[in-house]
Amino acid sequence: MHAKHITPILNVSDMAQSFAWFRTLGWEKCWDWGDPPTFGAVGSDECEIFICLNGQGHRQDPADAYSRTAGVWLSIWGDDVDAVHTTCLANGIEVTWPPTDESWGVREMHIRHPDGHIFDLAPDLRTPI
Secondary structure (H helix, E strand, C coil): CCCCCCCCEEEECCHHHHHHHHHHCCCEEEEEECCCCCEEEEEECCEEEEEEECCHHHCCCCCCHHHHHCCCEEEEEECCHHHHHHHHHHCCCEEEEEEEECCCCCEEEEEECCCCCEEEEEECCCCCC
16 A cells, blocks of 8 residues: 555534634635535645544444544644744643653644644654754
């Protein structure tokens, strides 16, 4: 199997809230589908994340609250985490791990999406830090 890129699909409980949350971080709404929207995408530069209201294709068990709220972890490599941290604090985005110089040589931080998804943010290692 060969992959050229991967686009995560996040289960969300509120499309408008999710689009607004990403917009606060500087991500743009790329598109949405449905009236009202049940599927859409946000993008930053060459990266895109899909968001889906209440699960992709309603594949989870509706009686299983864990499958709707467990969230996923995403590592996003790019910006200066200290600048992102300042933006998050100024806009009420939950920071679960402040910018920290880790023992593996990366300065990273974690934020939580309203539906529980964790974003591990770190500078792009392909460019000088």
